[in-house]
Amino acid sequence: MKILFAASEVVPFAKTGGLADVAGALPKAIKKLGHDIRIVLPLYGGKIDRAKWGLKQIIANLEIELGENAELVNIFECLLPGSDIRVYFVDSRFFSDRKELYMLGGKDNPQNFEAFLVFSKAVVNFLNELKWRPDIIHCNDWQSGLVPLFVKLQRRKDPAYKRTATVYSVHNMAYQGLFPAEKFGLLGLPETYLGEDALGCWEKISFAKGGFLYADVISTVSETYAKEIQTKEYGAGMDDLLRQRSKDLYGIINGVDYEVWNPATDKNLVRRYTRNTLSLRPENKAALQEDMELPLDPDTPLFGIVSRLDAQKGFDILDEAAEDIMGLDLQMCLLGTGDPHYHDLFRRLRKEHPKKMGVKLGFDAALAEMIYAGSDCFLMPSRYEPCGLGQLIGFKYGCVPVVRLTGGLADTVKEYNPRTGKGDGFVFEDYSAKELFKAIELAVKAYQDQAKWKKLQQRIMAYDFSWDASAKKYITLYMKAIDKVI
Numbered sequence: 001m002k003i004l005f006a007a008s009e010v011v012p013f014a015k016t017g018g019l020a021d022v023a024g025a026l027p028k029a030i031k032k033l034g035h036d037i038r039i040v041l042p043l044y045g046g047k048i049d050r051a052k053w054g055l056k057q058i059i060a061n062l063e064i065e066l067g068e069n070a071e072l073v074n075i076f077e078c079l080l081p082g083s084d085i086r087v088y089f090v091d092s093r094f095f096s097d098r099k100e101l102y103m104l105g106g107k108d109n110p111q112n113f114e115a116f117l118v119f120s121k122a123v124v125n126f127l128n129e130l131k132w133r134p135d136i137i138h139c140n141d142w143q144s145g146l147v148p149l150f151v152k153l154q155r156r157k158d159p160a161y162k163r164t165a166t167v168y169s170v171h172n173m174a175y176q177g178l179f180p181a182e183k184f185g186l187l188g189l190p191e192t193y194l195g196e197d198a199l200g201c202w203e204k205i206s207f208a209k210g211g212f213l214y215a216d217v218i219s220t221v222s223e224t225y226a227k228e229i230q231t232k233e234y235g236a237g238m239d240d241l242l243r244q245r246s247k248d249l250y251g252i253i254n255g256v257d258y259e260v261w262n263p264a265t266d267k268n269l270v271r272r273y274t275r276n277t278l279s280l281r282p283e284n285k286a287a288l289q290e291d292m293e294l295p296l297d298p299d300t301p302l303f304g305i306v307s308r309l310d311a312q313k314g315f316d317i318l319d320e321a322a323e324d325i326m327g328l329d330l331q332m333c334l335l336g337t338g339d340p341h342y343h344d345l346f347r348r349l350r351k352e353h354p355k356k357m358g359v360k361l362g363f364d365a366a367l368a369e370m371i372y373a374g375s376d377c378f379l380m381p382s383r384y385e386p387c388g389l390g391q392l393i394g395f396k397y398g399c400v401p402v403v404r405l406t407g408g409l410a411d412t413v414k415e416y417n418p419r420t421g422k423g424d425g426f427v428f429e430d431y432s433a434k435e436l437f438k439a440i441e442l443a444v445k446a447y448q449d450q451a452k453w454k455k456l457q458q459r460i461m462a463y464d465f466s467w468d469a470s471a472k473k474y475i476t477l478y479m480k481a482i483d484k485v486i
């Protein structure tokens, strides 16, 4: 099977969150199954170093219609490091200055509409030049949401696209790519596409609807989230539409790339370890405590957080429970960046509890790995969580997850019972400060029994959440999409 994987972020080139991890790892697992998969992403000029990755230009001045004008884009190519997967980069003037993927000065980049419209059109058009016809174009989130629509339109006029099916994966319903209706003319589509039964959405244009409506098959990143998004509470206004498409909507849990996330080989750790050499792990805890300017105390349980700082992630209940939590015998450390409101919150908590709360505001891949390796628990009190990678990475590093049971967290973390030794983390169901506090309190208690705790760590470290199983499920999904176009 030939597959083109379109994403706006791909590890190791550009990352803001879990999508990048998926895009850098799932294609490798699919390739291992014997398929020809290639990746396409935007060339963020201020972020992706052409020389470092050995990018070569393969197509120059490809014309892309943008309203009345023709935009010229170039296509570059390199191999995904550690693989023989071809990666294509769309080089457009709308991306050429970007240091950040979607933001500029703390706000959405005002050129996002043009940038991702040109990207989506380029994804469809450059295939003509490439003389390589994928059976599947797998699109991800709103940034490539228009691709299924453009493919569908292209199928009508160009037989070469007749057998190309599309899959649209949504990694987070909250991001829908909504833009002012005045920009509609730039899409080059008939007026009818502005209707609420097409791209129109609350009098705006939604790029995500391009995927929800026109993709042959839709997926999201866990079975529970696939159900949740068909409800009012989690559907972000798309629940009606998703219920209508429920026969074409699937949930496949993300995997973890153990070539990247592995405490036995991780170069960013002070001390590497395995489940059989767990006694080495505390060296990482000490280094982390030092880094986070916390007292060097091996016996106090340390709760780590690595997260985008966003309302989704449960920091309002953490804020509400903070005084009670800080009253427990524990330490907490956070690495994150995002909403300035939460930057203020964590700066305040650090100031008020300097011996208990360590805070680093920013994006730091190496420190993130130290947090998984040095913390005793990994905290994810999410309001919603499509899949969540932190808990899965936590398993691999022997960092016991403390999570709210929603989306992928509900599918992957079962409640630990210290009496029977069964289960793999600390969980709570109601989204409330009280329930969060109780879960943390239970974890602190359980940590006192170090013999049992070590057994728990050893068990979760043996779990296999590699991409192999999920990659097979994606192939089945691709077959379903292909069945719809032949």
Ligand code: ADP
Pocket (backbone or CB within 6 Å): 016, 017, 018, 019, 021, 172, 306, 307, 308, 335, 336, 337, 362, 363, 364, 365, 368, 387, 388, 389, 390
């Ligand atoms: P989301 O996609 O909603 O951000 P996930 O849990 O699916 O959440 O994935 C988050 C990924 O991003 C994980 O690999 C996590 O370690 C990483 N990450 C999040 N914030 C940071 C940060 N500030 N620094 C380094 N890595 C981060």
